[in-house]
Structures are given as C-alpha cells and as structure tokens.
Amino acid sequence: MFNNIVEIVVNHWPDFLEGVGMTLLMAMIAMSLGTFFGTILAFLKVYSNKFVVSIVSGFIEIIRGTPMLVQIFIFYFGLPVYGIRMTAFGACILGFIINSSAYQAEYTRGAIQSIEQNQMTAARSLGMTRNQSIFSVILPQTIKRAIPAWTNEFIYLLKYTSLAYIVGAEELMEKAKVIASRNFLFLKIGKETGNSWYGNRQIKKIASKQKLKKLLKKKEKLKNMKKVA
Amino acid sequence: MSENKHILRVENLRKSFGDNVVLKDVSFTMDKGETKVIIGPSGTGKSTLLTCINQLVKPDSGTIYLKDINVTKAEEMNKIRARIGFVFQDFGLFSHLTAMRNVMIGPVKVQKMNKEDAKNLAYEELKRVGLLEHADKYPAQLSGGQKQRVGIARALAMQPELILFDEPTSALDPELIGEVLAVMKDLADNKMTMLIVTHEMGFARTVSDEIIFMEDGVIVEQGTPEKLFKNPEHKRTGEFLFKLTELYGEGDE
Numbered sequence: 001m002f003n004n005i006v007e008i009v010v011n012h013w014p015d016f017l018e019g020v021g022m023t024l025l026m027a028m029i030a031m032s033l034g035t036f037f038g039t040i041l042a043f044l045k046v047y048s049n050k051f052v053v054s055i056v057s058g059f060i061e062i063i064r065g066t067p068m069l070v071q072i073f074i075f076y077f078g079l080p081v082y083g084i085r086m087t088a089f090g091a092c093i094l095g096f097i098i099n100s101s102a103y104q105a106e107y108t109r110g111a112i113q114s115i116e117q118n119q120m121t122a123a124r125s126l127g128m129t130r131n132q133s134i135f136s137v138i139l140p141q142t143i144k145r146a147i148p149a150w151t152n153e154f155i156y157l158l159k160y161t162s163l164a165y166i167v168g169a170e171e172l173m174e175k176a177k178v179i180a181s182r183n184f185l186f187l188k189i190g191k192e193t194g195n196s197w198y199g200n201r202q203i204k205k206i207a208s209k210q211k212l213k214k215l216l217k218k219k220e221k222l223k224n225m226k227k228v229a
Numbered sequence: 230m231s232e233n234k235h236i237l238r239v240e241n242l243r244k245s246f247g248d249n250v251v252l253k254d255v256s257f258t259m260d261k262g263e264t265k266v267i268i269g270p271s272g273t274g275k276s277t278l279l280t281c282i283n284q285l286v287k288p289d290s291g292t293i294y295l296k297d298i299n300v301t302k303a304e305e306m307n308k309i310r311a312r313i314g315f316v317f318q319d320f321g322l323f324s325h326l327t328a329m330r331n332v333m334i335g336p337v338k339v340q341k342m343n344k345e346d347a348k349n350l351a352y353e354e355l356k357r358v359g360l361l362e363h364a365d366k367y368p369a370q371l372s373g374g375q376k377q378r379v380g381i382a383r384a385l386a387m388q389p390e391l392i393l394f395d396e397p398t399s400a401l402d403p404e405l406i407g408e409v410l411a412v413m414k415d416l417a418d419n420k421m422t423m424l425i426v427t428h429e430m431g432f433a434r435t436v437s438d439e440i441i442f443m444e445d446g447v448i449v450e451q452g453t454p455e456k457l458f459k460n461p462e463h464k465r466t467g468e469f470l471f472k473l474t475e476l477y478g479e480g481d482e
C-alpha cells in the first residue's frame with residue numbers, strides 16, 4: 001500500500017506539482033486580496049460613520065454566517081442567471097477572497113482596537129490629521145499585530161482550496177483523485193479522455209451537479225418538513 | 230484686538246456631556262513663561278479643560294485664544310494643535326517606534342521637516358530630558374519615568390508655545406516621579422509656558438507661579454502657591470490642599 005503511494009507520487013510528480021502549485025496560487029491570491037480588502041473593511045468599521053459601519057458589518061456578518069460552499073455555488077451556478085458567468089476557478093477564488101476579507105476584517109478590527117485609543121489621541125495632539133494618524137501610527141501596528149492571525153488564515157485557505165474541486169478548479173485534491181482514479185480505476189474513463197483536461201472537467205461537472213442535486217433535495221426536504229410542521 | 234499679551238486666554242468655557250455639566254463658566258489666562266498648576270478633586274473637569282484647549286473635545290460655549298487666534302473658531306485646527314504640546318498621564322507613546330522616532334514623527338509629518346533635521350532635533354530634545362542613551366529603544370523597553378520623558382521630548386520637538394500636562398506622574402511608581410518632575414522643573418526654569426494638572430504638591434508649591442483650584446466645573450480660587458497654602462480665601466481651598474498634602478506629602482522640592 002505504502003509502496004503504491006510512493007510509486008504513484010514518483011510516477012505522477014508533475015501532476016502533483018501542478019496541483020500543489022495551483023493550491024498555493026489560489027491561497028496566495030485569496031490571501032493577498034483578502035488581506036487588502038479585509039484591512040479596508042476593518043478600518044471602515046472602526047473609523048467611518050454609522051451608515052458605512054452598518055453596511056460593512058452587515059456584509060461581514062452575512063459572509064461569516066453562511067457556508068463558503070454555498071457562496072461558491074451561488075457564484076458559479078446562481079450568477080449566470082443574471083448574466084454573470086465565471087469559471088469554476090473564478091468562482092472559488094471569488095469565494096475565498098470574499099471570505100478571507102470578512103474574516104480578516106474581524107481580526108484586523110481586533111488589532112486596531114487593541115491599540116490604545118491614547119495613541120490616536122497623542123497623534124492628533126501633535127497636529128497630525130486623522131489620515132496621517134491612521135497611516136503612520138495605527139496601520140503599522142495593526143499589521144504587526146495581525147501577522148499571527150495571517151499565518152492561521154493562510155493555513156485555513158490552503159485547506160479551503162480543497163473545496164475548489166467540487167466545482168472543478170484544478171487543484172491538489174482533484175489531482176490526487178484523478179490520479180487515484182487512473183490507477184485504481186475508481187471510475188471508468190475512456191483512455192483518451194481520462195488523461196485530458198476535458199476529461200477532468202467532465203468528471204468534475206458530474207460530481208458537482210450531483211452535489212448540487214443532493215443539496216437541492218435536502219433543501220426540498222427541509223421545506224417539506226417545514227410545511228408539515 | 231491688536232496686541233494680546235496673553236499666550237492663552239480662556240473665557241467663559243462651558244462643556245456638558247449629556248446631562249453632566251462638567252465645565253461651568255471657566256475663565257483664566259496664561260502669560261509667556263508662566264507655569265500654572267491645576268488641582269481639584271476627581272471628576273471636576275480638569276482633563277476636560279485641557280482637552281478643550283487643544284480642541285480634542287469641543288466646548289459648548291466660550292472662547293479660547295491662543296495669542297490672537299480664536300481656537301474655538303479656527304479652521305486649521307491641526308496647525309493650532311501643533312503649537313500646543315500635550316503630555317498624557319499614560320504617555321501615549323507610539324509603540325512601534327523607537328524613542329528617537331517618537332520624537333521625530335511630529336516634526337516630520339506635521340511640519341514637513343526633512344528627516345536629517347528632525348533627527349538632529351530629536352537628538353537635542355532627548356538630550357534635554359536625559360535619554361540620549363535610550364534613543365533607539367522602543368517604549369516597551371523603557372521604564373515609566375523614561376517613557377514620560379520621551380513624551381515630554383516629543384512635545385518639545387514641536388517647539389510649542391504652550392505645553393499642557395494631564396497628571397504626568399500619576400501613572401508612575403513613586404521612585405520614578407522625581408526624574409519627570411526634575412525635567413519639568415528645568416523647563417519651568419527655562420521659561421516654557423506650562424499648564425499642569427497634578428497632585429504633586431511639592432512641585433506645585435515650589436515651581437508654579439500660580440495654582441488654580443477647581444471643583445465641580447468651576448475655578449474656586451486661583452493665586453500664588455504662597456497665598457493658597459498660607460492664606461486661602463475659600464475654606465474649601467484650604468481643606469483640599471490640606472488633604473492633598475496629607476495624601477501625597479510635601480514633595481522633595
């Protein structure tokens with residue numbers, strides 16, 4: 001068994017590498033954009049007027065309060081209804097970025113608020129503008145304090161990229177599965193298509209549709225249960 | 230108004246927070262080179278008064294003049310704040326910057342001084358408060374007394390016309406109070422204009438030109454330390470001074 005795994009890895013290392021690369025790439029894109037937007041959201045939440053604060057908080061709560069998978073399904077299967085079409089990869093990336101933004105907004109807000117109000121007051125007393133105070137006093141400290149949270153976030157994101165396979169982005173888990181299917185013949189795939197990108201797509205499409213159907217059925221059941229109740 | 234000899238003139242200042250009337254008609258002046266000490270029970274509005282002067286808190290009514298400028302109506306408040314130093318009870322140092330950079334940041338960001346000049350200036354101010362050898366330390370590496378001296382150096386670097394101190398030694402261990410008071414006394418001797426909220430009676434008595442006794446949002450009495458300690462007009466002043474001296478001692482000055 002162990003030998004088999006080693007053999008598979010050795011024989012298919014370019015595929016694995018590609019999958020690892022894709023996972024890392026997705027996580028890195030999500031991480032950097034998530035950090036960027038999350039920081040903006042956090043500062044808006046702490047320093048802007050009530051109206052903006054309520055919008056930002058609402059957004060963060062909705063994103064944090066719903067499963068990311070559902071959000072990705074909505075982007076991939078729901079948005080085309082409104083004429084917005086995206087690739088599976090795009091839908092996943094979007095989901096990761098938005099989620100990461102919402103979570104990081106909360107970490108960063110915590111970091112901002114852990115910096116004593118007194119430092120803001122001191123900066124303003126020196127004659128610094130609000131923006132100067134935010135950029136040269138609060139922001140640098142926020143970044144320092146948020147680093148441990150970022151490390152965790154990146155690990156989470158790496159795990160989440162495995163989600164991508166459900167709607168079909170090319171990433172590690174999927175690669176592993178495709179390779180497994182080739183070697184152990186879990187699924188009967190034509191020799192020509194099995195190795196091709198198209199083949200991968202088809203499997204994923206079927207898989208994701210089945211997942212969606214399951215989900216919809218569940219929802220239907222719930223609805224019926226509610227009706228009964 | 231042509232010539233105004235006062236550096237600071239506070240007239241009929243009022244401030245409430247909701248139903249809580251904190252300042253009720255406060256008026257006083259400060260001349261160049263004067264050191265005045267404000268004393269009074271907790272919750273009397275001493276901090277509120279100081280923060281009204283640099284407009285961190287907006288008064289409800291009354292006027293504040295810094296020389297000829299009406300601070301309460303000023304449009305460029307940041308420029309005025311740059312001319313008024315503020316030293317805080319809990320220091321308010323920027324934790325991500327070294328002592329040197331804490332002192333440099335005001336001149337660089339607010340006065341757009343170039344880094345080299347700001348560094349030289351910060352060097353001078355740190356020397357003045359006796360902290361040259363700690364210039365490259367971060368606030369977390371400094372003792373309370375050293376932190377507060379950095380706070381004073383930071384205020385000084387702006388070349389302020391007036392420095393406001395809000396209980397600068399109240400957060401310090403007793404053995405560290407002296408080094409901060411010594412720096413403040415040195416400033417007073419060099420004719421820096423200072424308005425200081427403090428309970429340090431020894432300092433008030435020997436260093437200040439005048440003591441302002443506040444209670445319940447009004448100035449009950451003001452005068453020279455000599456007069457207030459020996460011959461107060463109001464009974465409350467005498468009682469309060471007696472209590473403070475009992476609590477905090479005469480001080481070493």
Ligand SMILES: Nc1ncnc2c1ncn2[C@@H]1O[C@H](COP(=O)(O)OP(=O)(O)OP(=O)(O)O)[C@@H](O)[C@H]1O
Pocket residue numbers: 246249251269270271272273274275276277278
């Ligand atoms: N931002 C604020 N909002 C509401 N109330 C405030 C605010 N700042 C101060 N107060 C109230 O104003 C009153 C005066 O407070 P202030 O801090 O000026 O007193 P103080 O004389 O400095 O007292 P202490 O000696 O305790 O520092 C207090 O009752 C306080 O609760």
Ligand SMILES: [Mg+2]
Pocket residue numbers: 275276277395
């Ligand atoms: Mg106070």
